[in-house]
Amino acid sequence: MSAPTLPPEPPLVQPEPEQGRRPDRGGGTTRLVRWLPVTVLVVLLSFLVVLPVGMLVYASFSDVAPRPGAEPSFTLDNYRGLLTPGVGSALLNSVLVSLGGTVAALVMGGGLAWLVTRTNVPCKRLLQVAGIAPLFISSMIGALAWALLSSPRTGYLNQALVALGIPFTFNVYSLTGMILVFGLYYAPYAFMFVQSALSLMNPELEEAGEAHGATKVRVARRVSFPLIKPAVMGAAILVFVLIFENFPIPTILGARERVDTIPSQIYRLIVSAPPDANRAASLGMILMAIMVTLVYIQRRVLAAREYTTVSGKGFKPRVNDIGRWKWVGLGAGLAYLFLAVVLPAFALLQSSLRSHQYIGSFADLFVLSDLSPDAFTSMLTYGPFQLGLRNTLILGVLTAVIGGLLHFVLAYTVLRTRSPGRGLLEYLAMAPVGIPALVIGMGFLWGWTTLDLLPIYGTLVILALAYIARFMPQGFRGVASSITQVHPDLEDSAIVSGANRIRAVWRITLPLIRVGVVSTMLLLFILSMRELSTSIFLFSAETRILSVVIFEQWESGRWPRAAAISIIYSSLLMVLTVISRKWFKTEG
Amino acid sequence: MGRHNGVRRVALSLTAAAVLLVPLACGTGGGAGDSVNEAGELVIDGELVADAALMEAALAEGSVTVYSGVPESIEATMQEEFTAATGIDVVNVRLPSGQLYERILTEHGSGVLEADVVHVSDLSFVEDFRESGISRPYEVAAWDKIPEQYRQDEGHYYAMIIGMMGFAYNTELVPAEEAPRTWADLLDPKWTNEIAMHHAGAGGSSWSWALFQRQAFGEEYWQQLAAQRPALYPSTAAITEELVRGEVSIAVNHIGTVNQRQEEGAPVASIYPDDGVTVFPFYTVQTEGSSSPAAADVLQNWTMSTAGARALDTASGEYHPNVDAVPPTVLDEQQPPITDLDLIVADEQDWVGLRDEWVSEWNRIYGYTG
Numbered sequence: 001m002s003a004p005t006l007p008p009e010p011p012l013v014q015p016e017p018e019q020g021r022r023p024d025r026g027g028g029t030t031r032l033v034r035w036l037p038v039t040v041l042v043v044l045l046s047f048l049v050v051l052p053v054g055m056l057v058y059a060s061f062s063d064v065a066p067r068p069g070a071e072p073s074f075t076l077d078n079y080r081g082l083l084t085p086g087v088g089s090a091l092l093n094s095v096l097v098s099l100g101g102t103v104a105a106l107v108m109g110g111g112l113a114w115l116v117t118r119t120n121v122p123c124k125r126l127l128q129v130a131g132i133a134p135l136f137i138s139s140m141i142g143a144l145a146w147a148l149l150s151s152p153r154t155g156y157l158n159q160a161l162v163a164l165g166i167p168f169t170f171n172v173y174s175l176t177g178m179i180l181v182f183g184l185y186y187a188p189y190a191f192m193f194v195q196s197a198l199s200l201m202n203p204e205l206e207e208a209g210e211a212h213g214a215t216k217v218r219v220a221r222r223v224s225f226p227l228i229k230p231a232v233m234g235a236a237i238l239v240f241v242l243i244f245e246n247f248p249i250p251t252i253l254g255a256r257e258r259v260d261t262i263p264s265q266i267y268r269l270i271v272s273a274p275p276d277a278n279r280a281a282s283l284g285m286i287l288m289a290i291m292v293t294l295v296y297i298q299r300r301v302l303a304a305r306e307y308t309t310v311s312g313k314g315f316k317p318r319v320n321d322i323g324r325w326k327w328v329g330l331g332a333g334l335a336y337l338f339l340a341v342v343l344p345a346f347a348l349l350q351s352s353l354r355s356h357q358y359i360g361s362f363a364d365l366f367v368l369s370d371l372s373p374d375a376f377t378s379m380l381t382y383g384p385f386q387l388g389l390r391n392t393l394i395l396g397v398l399t400a401v402i403g404g405l406l407h408f409v410l411a412y413t414v415l416r417t418r419s420p421g422r423g424l425l426e427y428l429a430m431a432p433v434g435i436p437a438l439v440i441g442m443g444f445l446w447g448w449t450t451l452d453l454l455p456i457y458g459t460l461v462i463l464a465l466a467y468i469a470r471f472m473p474q475g476f477r478g479v480a481s482s483i484t485q486v487h488p489d490l491e492d493s494a495i496v497s498g499a500n501r502i503r504a505v506w507r508i509t510l511p512l513i514r515v516g517v518v519s520t521m522l523l524l525f526i527l528s529m530r531e532l533s534t535s536i537f538l539f540s541a542e543t544r545i546l547s548v549v550i551f552e553q554w555e556s557g558r559w560p561r562a563a564a565i566s567i568i569y570s571s572l573l574m575v576l577t578v579i580s581r582k583w584f585k586t587e588g
Numbered sequence: 589m590g591r592h593n594g595v596r597r598v599a600l601s602l603t604a605a606a607v608l609l610v611p612l613a614c615g616t617g618g619g620a621g622d623s624v625n626e627a628g629e630l631v632i633d634g635e636l637v638a639d640a641a642l643m644e645a646a647l648a649e650g651s652v653t654v655y656s657g658v659p660e661s662i663e664a665t666m667q668e669e670f671t672a673a674t675g676i677d678v679v680n681v682r683l684p685s686g687q688l689y690e691r692i693l694t695e696h697g698s699g700v701l702e703a704d705v706v707h708v709s710d711l712s713f714v715e716d717f718r719e720s721g722i723s724r725p726y727e728v729a730a731w732d733k734i735p736e737q738y739r740q741d742e743g744h745y746y747a748m749i750i751g752m753m754g755f756a757y758n759t760e761l762v763p764a765e766e767a768p769r770t771w772a773d774l775l776d777p778k779w780t781n782e783i784a785m786h787h788a789g790a791g792g793s794s795w796s797w798a799l800f801q802r803q804a805f806g807e808e809y810w811q812q813l814a815a816q817r818p819a820l821y822p823s824t825a826a827i828t829e830e831l832v833r834g835e836v837s838i839a840v841n842h843i844g845t846v847n848q849r850q851e852e853g854a855p856v857a858s859i860y861p862d863d864g865v866t867v868f869p870f871y872t873v874q875t876e877g878s879s880s881p882a883a884a885d886v887l888q889n890w891t892m893s894t895a896g897a898r899a900l901d902t903a904s905g906e907y908h909p910n911v912d913a914v915p916p917t918v919l920d921e922q923q924p925p926i927t928d929l930d931l932i933v934a935d936e937q938d939w940v941g942l943r944d945e946w947v948s949e950w951n952r953i954y955g956y957t958g
Contacts, residue, residue: 086957
């Protein structure tokens with residue numbers, strides 16, 4: 001995929017907007033035509049972005065949850081209620097797991113990217129796959145698998161250590177454990193960022209360094225690293241933000257040792273009896289404030305990238321011979337694949353084949369008579385699974401198609417028109433980076449039920465809209481970066497030759513950016529199929545999706561089913577992605 | 589031409605997706621179930637559960653949607669039996685207590701409440717539903733067989749499961765003779781870091797035993813138990829699974845869930861504590877303005893009948909309020925008559941009135957942010 005996540009770029013709308021933008025042939029453009037598209041888009045984005053955030057702010061200052069018929073009073077108690085040691089330690093834990101997880105993800109993903117892009121490590125194609133494959137395992141499924149592998153007493157890995165006589169226990173129900181799991185499943189983001197930066201780097205700069213007598217290490221330190229530093233920093237902050245807002249991993253792995261984070265506390269405040277939605281909203285505000293600050297820093301860091309010479313075209317990355325270390329590199333890459341994919345798949349398979357989960361010793365894992373495929377065969381008649389599968393696929397397609405169209409119109413308006421308010425549009429489109437997914441879910445729920453705008457609550461439409469809002473930054477950036485690669489002169493030539501604007505876009509621009517747009521749509525498809533944090537507040541009896549069904553099964557203690565659905569779900573994601581990429585020819 | 593090819597591929601893919609999804613979208617459907625007689629009545633073991641007119645209307649509606657806080661494994665077993673007997677499908681949505689409550693209020697306020705029936709173990713919630721017009725009063729067919737303490741005067745809600753909180757232990761890790769028998773036994777140092785239990789705000793069940801512990805043994809009991817560093821979980825099922833896997837040896841838990849795992853062959857067993865078994869009813873409530881009122885009536889009748897009691901026995905070996913129901917069996921062993929157990933039923937005013945303050949205090953003592 002060419003647009004894995006947020007490509008690290010500075011804002012698209014610059015103060016000096018002339019270069020690369022279609023000159024507006026003002027003569028035939030009425031004021032209405034100039035204002036209408038932007039107004040429509042701003043209204044649309046307001047519903048998607050401003051409404052949920054507004055509801056959150058409102059809830060955080062109210063004494064009852066925003067729901068129809070409620071009569072709230074203004075209060076600051078929700079914020080006063082946050083001044084507890086529990087919230088303080090959750091905040092500290094959030095920072096610690098996010099920092100640790102980010103470093104782990106950068107080391108694993110960045111290291112792998114460097115091996116694949118810039119060294120002569122063997123089996124590059126396999127390692128390339130290793131860098132991306134964990135994306136098909138959502139963080140929730142990763143957490144479930146690692147709970148099976150490394151719970152302190154009976155985790156399969158810890159049982160293996162006991163069997164080998166090694167007096168060591170790796171307890172995944174701990175800060176360190178969570179950091180490892182975050183690192184494993186967020187490493188693909190670092191991989192994609194760093195790989196893209198490394199492969200775009202002009203090797204002539206490094207060669208110049210060497211020609212002037214610098215050692216390889218000195219070149220790496222003084223030339224290579226400074227060149228990719230902004231991309232690495234951008235990736236680091238993004239991964240930090242993604243980990244910071246994640247609720248499934250701390251909810252699944254943190255309960256045993258009471259390692260709370262802010263998102264796991266928000267979730268618990270909502271599900272406890274009696275629930276405290278208002279305090280959850282005020283915690284959501286804290287989470288959002290921190291994320292917005294971080295995203296702001298990210299934008300500042302990325303703006304600094306302009307002085308670099310990463311220009312994106314015409315280079316072939318230089319490959320360094322790392323001698324015998326290449327085998328060490330291969331080993332490290334394979335170890336990552338093993339920890340992130342192979343072992344978790346083994347654990348899920350084991351769990352799915354057992355009617356109950358007690359394993360007396362490591363050897364018990366291989367007693368075949370204990371295993372049965374019932375959990376898989378029961379899926380054929382299990383209504384929630386079938387409903388979830390259908391809804392998940394429909395939502396994936398809806399989000400990809402509607403999202404793809406919206407992002408194209410948005411990106412085109414921002415980049416290729418001189419409409420007023422383009423900056424605001426871009427700002428709104430990028431804003432969800434700083435909005436926690438849980439908050440989008442709560443905001444949509446409260447907004448659409450309280451204001452009674454359209455009867456979409458309880459339908460797949462509200463989920464699709466929430467997904468489009470949540471993944472708008474990725475979608476918008478993905479399409480926008482494709483559009484910037486096509487010079488406006490091409491489209492203008494068609495107009496000069498007599499085509500109208502729509503025909504010119506349809507016949508010239510769209511075909512040229514087809515790969516980028518389809519890649520972005522595929523990304524939206526995958527991201528929405530993995531979604532849990534927003535859906536958990538919006539699903540209804542008839543709109544359950546697979547990730548919700550898995551979470552429900554886990555929450556109900558049905559490990560075999562949770563594991564079986566996880567395996568089917570991750571395999572489906574992988575197969576669909578591979579087929580789609582071949583089918584739409586988005587590769588190479 | 590590449591472009592046309594690309595567009596054609598997108599169109600083809602969407603068509604293929606639509607074709608593939610259509611079969612998945614079809615419901616199951618079906619006729620009357622095994623226990624509907626030729627006259628169209630639902631009669632199970634001689635007990636009239638629903639008359640012909642009600643059954644006809646219910647079957648025309650086809651399905652009933654339940655929002656449930658009952659552990660999904662128990663609910664699923666019971667609902668399968670209900671569907672087999674009646675031919676009415678059940679759509680079950682399992683939700684943790686707080687989320688269930690919030691969702692019902694929100695959906696009701698918006699006029700889009702999807703649930704026809706609600707199962708929840710929280711007296712304050714069902715009282716709220718009654719006061720705010722969410723619940724619909726209904727007199728079940730077995731009305732006279734349900735003792736007054738297990739039904740609301742106008743039939744707004746009924747206790748459908750006499751849920752009990754007791755102890756459970758992993759039989760691979762703890763010999764039966766060493767398992768705790770009293771609440772005081774849980775304070776034995778050998779159980780430090782070995783106990784899994786709910787946090788007090790997890791739901792009706794956990795609040796019931798937290799209230800009992802404090803009222804029976806004083807606030808210091810909370811402090812002593814907290815010092816044992818128990819693992820705290822939000823749901824019965826999560827506790828049971830940690831116990832089954834052997835991550836802890838002891839659990840304070842919903843006995844029915846443990847029974848069910850035991851029946852499935854998991855190495856666990858439950859104990860009714862000698863000095864008090866906390867009772868927390870799961871209530872069943874019908875909603876006002878439901879889209880399947882007849883199917884909801886049939887479900888309610890069936891749930892409160894002896895057939896419902898037998899299904900509950902099959903699912904989790906738990907006690908049912910219907911006076912004609914026999915005590916349940918666990919691993920083919922009939923449980924003692926309910927009158928033999930030292931049942932602790934909380935005072936309703938205490939249960940509702942003390943909750944917010946005491947749960948906060950509990951959270952403080954356990955260092956838990958609820």
